[in-house]
Amino acid sequence: MTDLVLELRNLRKTYNAGCVNEVEVLKGADLRLKRGEVVALIAPSGAGKSTLLHVAGLLDQASSGEVVLAGEALTGRSDNARTMARRGGIGFVYQFHHLLPEFTALENIILPQLANGTSERAAKARAEDLLERVGVSDRKGHRPAELSGGQQQRVAFCRAMANGPQLLLADEPTGNLDPETADQMFETLMEITRDTGMAALIATHNHELAGKMDRVVKLENGVLTEV
Numbered sequence: 001m002t003d004l005v006l007e008l009r010n011l012r013k014t015y016n017a018g019c020v021n022e023v024e025v026l027k028g029a030d031l032r033l034k035r036g037e038v039v040a041l042i043a044p045s046g047a048g049k050s051t052l053l054h055v056a057g058l059l060d061q062a063s064s065g066e067v068v069l070a071g072e073a074l075t076g077r078s079d080n081a082r083t084m085a086r087r088g089g090i091g092f093v094y095q096f097h098h099l100l101p102e103f104t105a106l107e108n109i110i111l112p113q114l115a116n117g118t119s120e121r122a123a124k125a126r127a128e129d130l131l132e133r134v135g136v137s138d139r140k141g142h143r144p145a146e147l148s149g150g151q152q153q154r155v156a157f158c159r160a161m162a163n164g165p166q167l168l169l170a171d172e173p174t175g176n177l178d179p180e181t182a183d184q185m186f187e188t189l190m191e192i193t194r195d196t197g198m199a200a201l202i203a204t205h206n207h208e209l210a211g212k213m214d215r216v217v218k219l220e221n222g223v224l225t226e227v
């Protein structure tokens, strides 16, 4: 049993390799994230935060290097193995919420639980509890297009937490929130982390919020450094 929830080893990612418009975004990024740790990821726009999170979250493949989740190396594994690892272990909050437009807020949080084998009754109860905790329960029957940007982000956060992940990866989850609501969501995140021992890596441009996390890492010139 390892205490390391996520380990990134020498990750490299190049878009359009070999073409004239080749972009080398990650150039050997390393990170070790332990149980219960909440880490801020900061970097200027275009530095590669979303790229790093997508690779760490098994949504995209690295060009080389290793993603290790709870001791299991997942680089080069089948799509099916990666999907299973992601579904059971990782909650992801996208930079642009990616909620399913034809489903309500509540349904968006229920569906990933059903896909993971949770009963409908338990999934609904958990979805309602999560929405309550981030202050969006009065909008649970609304579709994403009927919600404000900040409400959509909060629903997306609940969806990421739906299956009780060991690892939360969040790409600017408070970008559309006023400071008070951002603080409230961060508090909920910390509560859940304390209760479950989850680890979190959170990209943010909000330096005040970053300062409240356990550690801050900076992505610069394709590598991660401790701030």
Ligand SMILES: Nc1ncnc2c1ncn2[C@@H]1O[C@H](COP(=O)(O)OP(=O)(O)OP(=O)(O)O)[C@@H](O)[C@H]1O
Residues within 6 Å of the ligand: 015, 016, 023, 025, 043, 044, 045, 046, 047, 048, 049, 050, 051, 052, 095
């Ligand atoms: N699919 C892609 N094909 C080619 N280049 C890409 C692709 N996705 C991202 N890039 C490039 O990779 C670099 C990093 O992009 P990324 O989205 O990871 O940055 P970011 O740090 O998340 O920026 P922001 O703060 O604006 O969200 C950028 O130069 C971007 O243009």
Ligand SMILES: [Mg+2]
Residues within 6 Å of the ligand: 049, 050, 051, 095, 171
């Ligand atoms: Mg981004």
